[in-house]
Every structure is written in C-alpha cells, then in structure tokens.
Amino acid sequence: MKPPVLAALLACLLGIPAGVGAFTFVYAKGFSYLSSDPNACRNCHVMNEQFDGWLKSGHRHTATCVDCHLPHEGLEKWLAKADHGFRHSMAFTLQNFKEPIEITPHDRELVRVNCVRCHASFVQAVVAPSHARGAELDCMHCHAGAGHGAGG
Amino acid sequence: LLTNIFERRQEARQPFVRVVEVTEETDDPAVWGRNWPFEYDSYLRTSLPTATRYGGRGLGASDAGPAEQKLDKEPWLRRIFAGYAFASDYRDRRGHAFALFDQEQTLRVKQHKQPGACLQCHASNLNLYRFVGDGDVQRGFERVNPMPYEEARNLKDDRGELLIEHPVSCVDCHDPETLALRVTRPAFIAGIRALKAKQGVADFDVNRDATRQEMRSYVCGQCHVEYYFKGKEKTVTYPWANGVRVDDIEAYYEAEGFTDWVHGETGAPVLKAQHPEFEVWQQGIHARAGVACADCHMPYVRVGALKVSDHWVRSPLLNVNRACQPCHAVAENELIARVTTIQDRHYELLQRTARATVDLLDAIVAAKAAGATDEELEPARRLQRKAQWRLDFVAAENSMGFHAPQELARVLAEAIDDARRGQLEAVRVTRGG
Amino acid sequence: LLTNIFERRQEARQPFVRVVEVTEETDDPAVWGRNWPFEYDSYLRTSLPTATRYGGRGLGASDAGPAEQKLDKEPWLRRIFAGYAFASDYRDRRGHAFALFDQEQTLRVKQHKQPGACLQCHASNLNLYRFVGDGDVQRGFERVNPMPYEEARNLKDDRGELLIEHPVSCVDCHDPETLALRVTRPAFIAGIRALKAKQGVADFDVNRDATRQEMRSYVCGQCHVEYYFKGKEKTVTYPWANGVRVDDIEAYYEAEGFTDWVHGETGAPVLKAQHPEFEVWQQGIHARAGVACADCHMPYVRVGALKVSDHWVRSPLLNVNRACQPCHAVAENELIARVTTIQDRHYELLQRTARATVDLLDAIVAAKAAGATDEELEPARRLQRKAQWRLDFVAAENSMGFHAPQELARVLAEAIDDARRGQLEAVRVTRGG
Ligand SMILES: [Ca+2]
Numbered sequence A: 001m002k003p004p005v006l007a008a009l010l011a012c013l014l015g016i017p018a019g020v021g022a023f024t025f026v027y028a029k030g031f032s033y034l035s036s037d038p039n040a041c042r043n044c045h046v047m048n049e050q051f052d053g054w055l056k057s058g059h060r061h062t063a064t065c066v067d068c069h070l071p072h073e074g075l076e077k078w079l080a081k082a083d084h085g086f087r088h089s090m091a092f093t094l095q096n097f098k099e100p101i102e103i104t105p106h107d108r109e110l111v112r113v114n115c116v117r118c119h120a121s122f123v124q125a126v127v128a129p130s131h132a133r134g135a136e137l138d139c140m141h142c143h144a145g146a147g148h149g150a151g152g
Numbered sequence B, C: 001l002l003t004n005i006f007e008r009r010q011e012a013r014q015p016f017v018r019v020v021e022v023t024e025e026t027d028d029p030a031v032w033g034r035n036w037p038f039e040y041d042s043y044l045r046t047s048l049p050t051a052t053r054y055g056g057r058g059l060g061a062s063d064a065g066p067a068e069q070k071l072d073k074e075p076w077l078r079r080i081f082a083g084y085a086f087a088s089d090y091r092d093r094r095g096h097a098f099a100l101f102d103q104e105q106t107l108r109v110k111q112h113k114q115p116g117a118c119l120q121c122h123a124s125n126l127n128l129y130r131f132v133g134d135g136d137v138q139r140g141f142e143r144v145n146p147m148p149y150e151e152a153r154n155l156k157d158d159r160g161e162l163l164i165e166h167p168v169s170c171v172d173c174h175d176p177e178t179l180a181l182r183v184t185r186p187a188f189i190a191g192i193r194a195l196k197a198k199q200g201v202a203d204f205d206v207n208r209d210a211t212r213q214e215m216r217s218y219v220c221g222q223c224h225v226e227y228y229f230k231g232k233e234k235t236v237t238y239p240w241a242n243g244v245r246v247d248d249i250e251a252y253y254e255a256e257g258f259t260d261w262v263h264g265e266t267g268a269p270v271l272k273a274q275h276p277e278f279e280v281w282q283q284g285i286h287a288r289a290g291v292a293c294a295d296c297h298m299p300y301v302r303v304g305a306l307k308v309s310d311h312w313v314r315s316p317l318l319n320v321n322r323a324c325q326p327c328h329a330v331a332e333n334e335l336i337a338r339v340t341t342i343q344d345r346h347y348e349l350l351q352r353t354a355r356a357t358v359d360l361l362d363a364i365v366a367a368k369a370a371g372a373t374d375e376e377l378e379p380a381r382r383l384q385r386k387a388q389w390r391l392d393f394v395a396a397e398n399s400m401g402f403h404a405p406q407e408l409a410r411v412l413a414e415a416i417d418d419a420r421r422g423q424l425e426a427v428r429v430t431r432g433g
C-alpha cells in the first residue's frame, strides 16, 4: 500500500474526517474494522456468506473473524485493519471485486499464523520438522472449512 | 509486515526433546522410538492385518506365514507371467513391518537368483551402502546392486554385525538432525531428476528443491514405483525420462530395447510392471489438487494433547474419518461407497481385459502349434507385449483404480484393443484355422 | 459513491412485483419477462455463440444459419449412421433459443418424414397438447406424437392462432402461480416413475414427491435424455425401466425387441442413442454428491444485491467463477485445465473406439461381399449392435466425458472389446479371407 494512502487511512482511523473518501468509508461501516464483533463484518451483505458459514462452524464459540483474519500485535494489527477497511470499502462501493470473493495469499498467511497461534501446543509436533522450501505446514490444505464450514 | 510474521513462526516451533541421540547410523526404529514414542508405536502396528474389500489382505503378525497368494485369486496372472519368476509366487502386499521378511520368504528369491538390487526398497540399507561404498552411499548402491541377494543381505561390518537388520525405517525418510523429510533412495533421486528435466526443470535436487508438501509424496515414491534393473550392473532404475504415463514408460523401454523376459507360452519379449502407485497417483485429481500420499495414508491422529502423523501406513479405508473427512465433509459410509463404486467398476473392467489378453495368448499358441513362423508371429507378439504391459501396469497398481479412475480405465481400454488386434493377427497366420 | 451504496442497500430489500399476470397459457417468455426481467434477459442470451474447446459451437443469432456439421468433423459418424436420417445432417447443439428453429431446418426433418413426437423437447407445446387433448395434456401428447411433424407444428387454435410459437419457455419449467420448478413433459413423468419403481420407490409422482434440489436436475432431464418412439403410436418413451446405465437401457431394448434401423452397409439391426446427459450425470461423482444440472449450467449471479439464476443455459466453462468456484476454491484456469485433462483423454479414447467400430463395419462388408450368409453373419452383426450402441451413447453425450469420466471410459472399453470380437467373427466367416 502506498504511503500517502496509508497516512490518509490512519487519519480516518483516528476519526478525523478527511473528505468524502472518509465519509464513504464511515457510511459503509468501514469502522467495523475497529470492532471484533462479527456483526460488524456482516454490515456488508457480501460478507453474509462467510458469516453464515462461521455460525455453522465449530469456531463460532471459540474464534471471531478478527481472531483469524487480523494479526494480533501492535501496529501491524492497525495497518491490517486500515488495509482491509480501505480495500473492502472501496471494492464494495465500486462493486469491482471478483466473486466468489477469494482470500488473498497475504491474508491467507495471516490466518495460518493465527491457527498456529491458538493451537500451538496441539500442533507443535507436526510443525516442528523444519524444511528447506515451502517449509510451513498449511493448515487450510486440510481444514479449508475451518471457521466457515461444518466440522471446522 | 511479513518479517514480524516470520519471527513469530520461529516462536511457534519448539524443538523436540530428545532422550537419546539418533544419527545417520541409527537404523533401529526402537532407538528413534524413545524420542518419538507416538510415531514409533503406530509404526509398529504395520505388522497388524489390514484387509479391506480389495486392499491389504496381509495376514499379520499373529500368523508368521505369508500373505494370500494372488496367483490363486487371479489365475490369469499365471498365464501372463508364464516363464517368469512371478509365476511361481506373487502375493498380496501388507504392512511395512513385513517388507524384509516377505522378500526373504518369497519363492522368487528362494527358487530364483536375485541381485542385491532387490534390497533398495525392502530394507533400511544406508549402513550397508556406506560400508560397501567406503562411506559413499551412491557408490555403495552401485556396488550392492549386482551382488547376489544372499551375499548382500548377509554382509557384516568390521565389528561383525549384520548391516541389514530392519525393513524400511525412520532414517530412510527422516533427517536425524532436523527430522525433516528427506529422500535416501539413489534410484528415486536420479529418477525424479530425469522426470523434472523432461518437464523443463533442470538440475533438480530433490532434497534441496522439493517443497514440504511434495516430500510428503516423494518419500513414498522412493519405492512405490515401476522399476527395472539396468544393464549387467543391475542398477535399480526408474524409467521416467519420457514422463510417467504408461505410454511414456513404454516408449522409454522401446528406446532402451529392454525386455524383462521371453513369454513361456508365446515366445513374445515382454515387460513386467511393478506397483506404479506414484506414477498413477500423478494422473489423478488428488495429485492435481496437491493431495499427498501421506495426507491419506499417514493422516494426523490426536494422541492426548498432541497431534502426530499416523505411521501405521495402511489402507485409508480403515481410517476414513482421519484420512478423508477433513477434506470431504461426507458421512464415512458414503465415502467408502464412493470408493467402492470406483473400485468395483474398475475390477470388472480389469477382468474383461484379462480375458482379452488370455484369448490372445491362446490364439498365438494355436498359431504356433499350426506351424506359424516367428516372422509370421511377430505382429501378434508385438501386440501381446503392448497389451500385457498395460494390463500388468494396472493390475500391479495397488489402489484398484482409485488413484486415477479415468486414466486407468483408458489404459485398460487400450490393452483390450491391442489384445484383440493381436488375436486378429494370430488368427490371420493360423494355418487351417 | 454515496448514492451507489445507498441504492444497493435498497435493492437488497426489493421484493418481486408482478406487473403482468402469467398463466398456464402464457408460452411467450417476453410476457414473463416483464415480471422477471433479470431471468428473461439472461434467457434471451441463449441465442449467443457459446463455443468452447469441445462444447457449444453454436454460431449464434448474428448468423441465422445452422450450427457446425458434426458429420464433417467426425467422418466416422456417417459410417455408423449409414442408412439412417442422421447420416444426412447431424450438427452441434447450441442455445435453447434455437431449439425450434434448428429442428425445422435440419434435413432430418426436411428430407425425412418425422412425427409430431419430435416437438416434445423442442417447443413450448403445452397449449398444443391441451388443444389437441381437449384440455388434457397427456391425451394431447398421445394424439400429437403420431401426427406428421408439419401438421402438428402448424396447428392453429379456434382463434386461428399458431399453437407452437416458441422453443423451450418459462412455463415448461415453472408453475406460473408459484414459479416453483415443475416437470411438464409426459415422457419424463412416466420415465422417472418407472426408474424410481425399479429403485424400489413405488408410485413416484415427480411434481409431488421430488425435492427442490432434485427438481434442479429433473427439469433438464425432461429433454437431455436418451429416448425412442414406442410403437405405431410413436409415444416418446424414456427406456429406464431397468435403470439408466448403458447396459440397463440395452437390456430394455432387447426385451422390447426394439431396433431403430437396419444398418445400410452391414444389414445389422442397430440402435440410435441421443444426448443421455441425464443418465450419464447420474453415474458421476457430482450427482452422487447431490450437485444438480442447474448448479453448474444455471449458477446464481448477483444482480446488485439480488442473487438470480443465470438463465443463459450454456457451457459452465464460460462461467467458471459462478459455476464451479462456489464449491471449488481453485483458480479459474486450473479448474478449466482439470476439465480439459479429462476431456482430452476422453476424446482420444473416443477416436480409438470409432476406429475399432469402423474396422468392424469393413470386416462385415468384406464377409458379405465374399458371400457369407445371414446366419453366418449373425454373431458379427450382434456384436456390431452392442459396440455401436455404446460408441454412439458416449459420442451423443454432450460433456465430452466430464459428467462421468470413469464410467464413460468403461463403456468405450466395452465397445472396443465388442467391435474387435465382432471383427474376429466376421473374419471367421469370410471365405478365402
Ligand atoms: Ca518393471
């Protein structure tokens, strides 16, 4: 993401109105990203499918959207929120996104890290063997339903 | 952004606690087992029975005797193997624990001369290779291959200890330092290199260039493949330089002018196909979707508060909830029914192909009896070689069609076509026929 | 920007409003279109070209001419159809908009006598059936079937208006009151009843007993099926009483003693197979997993905040993100590559089977020429009937293998076996051969 955009977003996040862009962002419930309440994500109907999936998933009691989809420490977390908030509000407004919505490689990696973060003790043995390339065990390869499907 | 993530990866990985040291020399799984008891316990279970509708059939430790005789279950096998060691003894496979024992017991070894090459896939043999190769595995491999089987199998080191003591063991698939997966079989290292080169990837070093997910199949591809012993050096070789489809491998053998044996009934120079699971799996949708052998045959299993890989390598149908259900949210009996539908359809077609091939043998035998010359018989014999290669390739593959249903049905269709055309050629040259 | 979002919020709550009344008599899709413009607009697109590697090939409205000639693309079709109307004209299918037009244009209608039965699947014909049946569709169906095609197609009602004016239309699949899916084709209602009875479900009334998901395939099964005209009543009949596998249908015809025509070159009594998509789909993994025709061929498409079914019924390969990706989280080009792998493999095997079948025709012709008697030719002709039925069944199926890859490969393998065995029989009775 380009620095100027970034600055503008941080501004929005601090609640300083910065023109129509910011207003739209707010109107579109972009501020959802400041909350960890799944309903916040559902403010966009295009998220309904994932929300419904989450309600059916084994994680509904144990993990919220942001637990999986956002990083969990420091500035990184806020940057990601800004990044999501901006891209998604923009996409939603312009309706220029591809459906079905597909997770980006970067966001997928964020999720994987969160899987391991919560399940570290349980999976320590299987993630232990290091490997030259493509080293990390991809949880979603088998648990693609996690968070959004029955049994996961 | 990513750097933070990478750092956290390291935190997530805790090193194994080791109670004993394991090294390149440690071929005894029991020793590894003291560090990794869960994997070891499941590994030991490979001595238990694993029969399914079409799979396994091993009798298991309870009975030290051999597995079921395939030659009796499928009498046509004796016909197509006529004149070859496989006609004397060819049984169902069973668990890894039997790998060495079954090789020593088979009449193919007891009644026929076999080379040390056989040991590449049935024993934990790195110590043997290093000893014979003066520390160099590759050289040891080359020197062991041409030795008589008994000599190689019973070699002792300087301390007078047997060099071959275990079937496939931990050190054959794992780096004792990091425990990362690795490939140790020289024939695979060379074979996959040739295959990748054919696919446009030059200088492929499997232990350097393969991804972790690829290694979850490559460790199996070390042995579950079609092979031949090349030249008088008897080098165990995987014929993949043209690719791994049945036609590619056939083309390779044609170019090499290779023949396993001359058929006892017809005099045709024919080929023997062995367990091409790795090649066939690559033709199926699962490989295409990145699903590895270990995903299905070594699924993760919860042991108390830990998740480990089930080293009881066996039929996934004995383990559907772990082997399949993480990816297929479908009832267990429905998943088994899907496999059975594929396998029954495949088995029926396999039998039809066997009938066509046996008809061809009969036709050539009849033509010979009626005095047809070798020259006259040549077209029919050539088609026998093609048909039999395809039939055997599919019959020797151990998933009864599951690994690549459409591809294997195509191969059988071609076998039928070749067999019947061969029959037409034989009839054509049968005097007074 | 602001207003965009605002409007979209509104759309989300928009209910259907009916601006015009639609009834059982309303066969004009344009009228329905005033109530349901999204569905109508997409329905109209079925007149556009839809060519893919193997599918579609319709030339589209831009060119009012006919679709490509299959007989030229696959010359062996002329051989197996020798002596039958299909040898004169047999083209690629295209969109629903052409259903009636193409039927009127084909030489199979222009140069050959055809019955009113043909109209069951090419026209919106309920008004015709009710008119001829004095208000009763079933009776009308029975009376229209034996009529000469032109007479049936040009019948006028009391007000002097044409009764057949549109190809497949809304009312053929939808209840005008509730818009629920429904089956209107008498032959399907009877056929599925017979099939369910065979499967142990007595007295199956499709419009009463089928689930919504089943209906998403049954509406297509009304037409995309193998059929024959039974008896002199020319009753359009779906031969499913023994099941829908190729062997089951063959057994049905044997029991009926039915034959479509006597082959022009060989004199064998043979069968014609037509577009058995519904039967073949049932043998595949998708049907097994409950995936309906409409899931792939009429996927949901988002119009603003609404999701509507895409009535541009066409190749899903032109629509992968909607047709496949909801279930397969895989890149679009990878999904297309998976289909192509299946289709190319299938096409290659189809050509091999065609060669075997043509060889059989040549052999029988040669035997006849050399003076073989009908009695001598009987075994070869019987095998031609079997081989040709299987080859045609697969060739007439329109997914080029995708709907059930393994099953169709099995059927082709059997066709090859039958064809070559027939060839052996023919050679056997060829004097001086
Ligand atoms: Ca071999």
Ligand SMILES: [Ca+2]
Pocket (backbone or CB within 6 Å): C226, C227, C228, C272, C273, C274
């Ligand atoms: Ca027919």
